[in-house]
Amino acid sequence: MDKDRTRTAGNTARPDPDITEALRQVVAHQIGPRWPGVIYQNTDGAFRVLDVTTDASEARRILKRRAAQFAITIIDVLRPDAEPFAVGSVWTGSDRVLKAVA
Numbered sequence: 001m002d003k004d005r006t007r008t009a010g011n012t013a014r015p016d017p018d019i020t021e022a023l024r025q026v027v028a029h030q031i032g033p034r035w036p037g038v039i040y041q042n043t044d045g046a047f048r049v050l051d052v053t054t055d056a057s058e059a060r061r062i063l064k065r066r067a068a069q070f071a072i073t074i075i076d077v078l079r080p081d082a083e084p085f086a087v088g089s090v091w092t093g094s095d096r097v098l099k100a101v102a
Contacts, residue, residue, distance in 0.1 A: 025071045027054060032091025034072050037101040044096055047074040050084055062089045 031052060034040060038049045051073040053059050059071040068088050076082035 023069070030090040031070055031072065032095065033097050033100070034074075034091065037099060038097060039077060040095055040097050041100040042092070045079075046077045046098060048077050049074055053086075062086045069085065080100075 012052050031054075033050055033051045036049050040047060040049070045084060049072060053071040054069075059064075059067060059068040062071040063074075063086055065088060071086045071088055073084050074088050075084045090100070
């Protein structure tokens with residue numbers, strides 16, 4: 001096995017399934033309960049989740065960050081003139097769900 005933990009078969013390298021699953025679990029933990037329809041609050045305000053992108057290449061394009069693993073499109077529910085925007089912040093202990101998806 002290569003030091004970057006990819007397995008090779010001929011000329012084709014594929015990710016180690018253990019690392020892929022571990023990364024998926026980390027990303028899910030970082031997203032937390034933020035799924036479309038959820039309203040949550042943190043120190044920046046209160047937001048409704050419009051979309052969650054877990055495709056890393058699409059998240060990188062949306063956020064314009066080389067290391068992004070996910071992007072969450074939200075809208076500020078406290079501002080009537082708010083426009084949707086994307087964030088890549090992780091769920092923390094200071095975040096809380098105000099309204100879950102029914």
